[in-house]
Amino acid sequence: EIVLTQSPGTLSLSPGERATLSCRASQSVSSSYLAWYQQKPGQAPRLVIYVASTRATGIPDRFSGSGSGTEFTLTISRLEPEDFAVYYCQQYGSSPITFGQGTRLEIK
């Protein structure tokens, strides 16, 4: 199975700053089938990005995804207070579906 490793584990930034989150796969992710999810305390995850760079419905354009193969990045251009949460990457290019361990984005 493909193991996803996210970095950093915790990212401390201020509103208005730029956030860059990384997801590295142990093998190439087929067809860039890589998604990102946002999870806030007590809530279910919410789809943010799919096929590496396509924003999900209702996701603001300050969120962008990039990458291919084994290296993927989620960028939030200017952090808003509501963006502070845990972010998970997920690969769905091969079975079984796997998730990264998450990056906690916290207010500095």
Next chain:
Amino acid sequence: QVQLVESGGGVVQPGRSLRLSCAASGFTFSNYAIHWVRQAPGRRLEWVAVISFVGNNKYYADSVKGRFTISRDNSKSTLDLQMNSLRAEDTAVYYCVRSKRGPTYPDAFDIWGQGTKVTVSS
């Protein structure tokens, strides 16, 4: 509105069984593959099982294979997860989730339920 609502969670002793249910509304349930994903305290999300839109194909994570059974009733827009021989490591919040592209598996998940908590403890 499009939603998935889980039920059936609770506290159960090791070795016992529990049945989770998921009720769908706001979309054509029979057009989508549906999954169970779980999240144990302090651990990453873990995909558990998927059932095809017709219900004839089912796949499981190795960690639950032979113990869990996924099923669906398209006439009622419901999904079930029968969990047998439960272990402490099955303790988690269980989410019912929808494949984004419809019948496709594997896939990204565009709709998540609110989750139901399962605790396996003596």
